[in-house]
Amino acid sequence: MKSICGDLLLQRLGPEGLGAFGKPLNRGLYECIRGAILDGSLPRATRLPPQRDLAAELGLSRNTVMYAYEQLLAEGYLRARTGSGTFVADTAPESYLNATAAAITDAGPRAMPGLSPRGQQLLANASASPTQWGAFMPGVPDLRRFPHRRYAQISARLWRQPPPEWLSYGHGGGLPALREAVAAHLRVARSVRCDAEQVLITEGIHQAIDLVVRLLGSTGDQAWVEEPSYWGIRGVLQVSDIGMVPMPVDDEGLTLPEADAGRLSGRTEPAPRFIFVTPSHQYPLGAVMSLKRRRALLEFARQHGSWIVEDDYDSEFRFSGQPIPSLQGMEADAPVIYIGTFSKTLYPGLRMGYLVLPRELAGAFQTAHAELYRAGHLMTQATVAEFMQAGDYAAHIRRMRPLYARRRAVLAALIERYLGPGALNAQGSNAGLHLVLRLPDDADDVAITAAARAKGIMVRPLSRYYLGTPAQRGLLLGYACVPEEDIGPAFDVLLGCLGECGHAAHVARIG
Template structure:
C-alpha cells in the first residue's frame, strides 16, 4: 500500500513526531481504515528517505497509544477501535422515579447540615485587612523550585506512602525545629503529618469526643474548630478570655466533666492575648487532675515582636495531657496544606490508623521538599526575614490607628502573631461599618462570628502581613475618615 506523508526537514519538530502526527491524523479522519495494513518500517523509511529507526519510533508510539496493532508474521495494521472512543461512555437516558425516597442523613450528617455551610465570604477590596495570608510575594520561590526539582528527578514519591504518620525525614526535621523554637519535647515517632490544622482538629474530635461530651474552649475562639466540635455532637462550654488568656480559675470551678479543652495560648485567636506562664502551669495541673486533654493550637507562634516566646504548653508538662498542633500555612503559604500533631505516646497508634482511613497520606513530594527546606536552614532564615518585615508593618498599623483614632480604638494582641484585634467606640453596627468600608475599597473582618455567645460588637480582626506599609497607612486613614462621624467621644 502506498500513501503520501509530507515531512518538513526545516521544522523544529523531530521527524519521528511528524510521522506519528501525520499517521494519527489519517487514522482519525478515516483515510486509514480500521484493520488496514501499513507499510513495513523498512519500506516506509525508504519511501520517506529517513532512517528506519525513525519510522520504528513513530510506529512504537502509535502502538503504545492503541492506534496500531501488530499481527505476528503478518505486519502492522490500523487498530480495530480508536483510543478516543474508549474514553467516552455511551449516553443513557436517566431513570426518573415518580416519587424518589426521602434522603436520610446520619446523626452526624444532620448536625453538619444545621451548621453554617462553607467558608465565610472574604473581602475582595483593593485594601483588605483579611486574616490568614502571609506575604506570599516574599516566599523564596527560587529555593523552593530548586528543592522541588531535586525530588522530581526521583520516582520514589510516586508510590503510596508506607507510613501513615508521614514522611520520616520531615517528622525528624519538625521534631528538631520544635525543640529549638518552641521547647516542645517529642520524638519524631510522636509526630503525625496532617492536611493542615483542620484535619488535625477533626481527627482529634473523632477519636476523643463522643456525642454529648463537653468541650471547653476560649470565648471568643476559632470558628472552624468550634464547628468541628459541634458537628461531632459535643456540648460546647465557652471560657472567658482576658489580657492573660484563658481564665483558668473559671475553668477549674466548672462542675461539668470536661473531656477536651481547645486553647490557642501563644496568640489567642482572635484577641491576640498570650496565656501567661502562671496560667499555663495552672492549666496543665488542672488537666492532670481531671484527666482532661488539652488541644494546643500553636498556629502562628513563630512571630513574636519583642521578648522571647513563652514555651509551648506541651513542653512545660509531661506531654501526656497535650496534643500540640502546628501548621506551615501561615509561615510559608496556605496552599501547602501541611500541618502536624505532636501526640502523647499512648495515642500514636490510634491516630495513625485514623489518618490512614481518612486519606492515606499527605502528598509525599511536598513533604520531601519541606523536609529539605527545614533541614537546610531555609525555614529559619525565612522566618527571621519575615519577622522583621511583619514587625515594620505591625508598627505602621499601630501608629496609624493611634494617630487617626486615638483612645477611641483599643488595640489588642499586637505583640505577636499575624493579626491584631481592634475595638472601636462607634455607634455603627458591624454590618453597616463593613458595608461602608467596602464602598470605599476597604475590606474588614468582624470578630463577632468567633463568639459562641453574644458578641460585644465593634471588634474587628486586622491582619498586617500581606499589605505593604503604604497600603496599611492609606487604609487606616480612609477608614478613619469614613467612621469619624460615628465615633463616640
C-alpha cells in the first residue's frame, strides 16, 4: 500500500523521476523531501515511511533513500525515535536562522484572475458576522436549553443500524418521514395548506431562496423586498442578477402601490416577479401584516403574475394574543411559496429549512434540488423526523416560549428605564427573538456596533438592513440566548458604549 508521503514525492518527481533534477539520485531525493518540508506539504511531526517501504514505492534502492534520510537527519529536517520511526522535525533549520525558505521555483508570483464584478459587489455588502453567540446576538436561540440528551438518544439508536439509502445522496426533496412531520406541524401550528408531497427539505433559508430564484426567475427580473429587510435575501438575489426594489414597511407591513387597469400606478418599472415578505413578524422591525394588506397583496400577485415568497422565520415565538396564521393558508391555490427553518426552534448549526410549494411545482423543484445541490444528511433528517413525531419538538417550543417572553420583558424594561419608552421601536410586536433599540437620526449605529463588539456585546446595526438610504438608525438586540441574570450586566456595557459614542443621553428624546 502506498503512503501519502510516497504519493506526494511521486507527483513532485513527475514522469521523468529523479532524473529531472540533473543530479545523483540520492541528492535529488534529498532535495525533493527537503522542499516538501519547507513549503509545508510535509507538516511538522509527519511520520515518514520506513526506508525499505519508500524505496519500493519510488522504485529506488534502499541505499538511495537511506542517504537522503541521513542527510536530512543530520541537518535537522528530520528526527528519529527508536521504535517509532522517522518524523519531520518540529522546526525547520531555516527558522532558527531567520531565513526565508527557498522557493521551489525561481518564478515570481503569478497574477491570478480577480473576482467578478458580481463577486466584488457581494463582498462589499457582506453582513455575516464572524461571531454568532453571546449577548445580544439577534436571531440565536438558547442553545444550552436544547434537549441534547433526548436528541442524542434518537440519533445514537438510528446510527446503530442505518439503512444504506440514508447514507447515500438524497432525492425527492428530503426524507419522506421528515416531510410528513413538517407538513403535519405546519397544518396545525401555522394553518399552512399542504401535504408531504409539497414539502422540500433544504439546507436553510438561503438555499431555499436560491432554488426559488433559479427556477422561477430570469436575469433582469425584479423582486420587491421589504425596506428594511433581511440582508441575506438581498445577497442571494444579487448574485442571481435579480433586480431589487425596496418597498417601505409601515405598521401594517409591506406597502403596496395603487393598481390601475393591470398596471402599477405611478411606477415605471415592470411588475415584480417576486415579492419577499415576512408577514407574521416583519424582520427586522416586527410589524404584523394586517388582514387587509394580506388580501391586497394576494390580489396584486394574482393580477400581475408575481410569486409571493413568505418567510415565516420565527413565527413559533409569539408571547401574547392569538397566533398569526400564514399568508399561504389564507386562500386555496395562493401564489405563495412558503419557507421556514429549524434554526430558531432547534439550533442554527443544524442548517435545515424547508419549502412548501404549489403542487404543480413540487416535482420540478425536487429534481432541480437534487441536480444542483446533491442533497444528503438523511440521517440528520431521520433524527429530526422522529424528534418531531415523538412530540419532543412541540414540547421544546412550549418550554422556550415563556423563557423567551421573560427575557424579552427584562430587556424591554431596562431599555424603557434607562433610555425612555421612545427608545423601543413602535412597530415591534410581542414576538420573535430580538428587540429594536431606536437611535437618533444622526447616530452612527455601525460605529456603535463596532464599539460594543470590542467589549463582547454582539448587536447589529439597523441601518445595514436598508437597501436604500436608511430611514431609521438603531440596534438589533437579541435576548433569546442571554440568561436573565446576564441581561442586566450586558446592558450596562451597552449603555457605556452608547455614552462613549455620545448618544445615551439623547435616545430618550426619540418619539
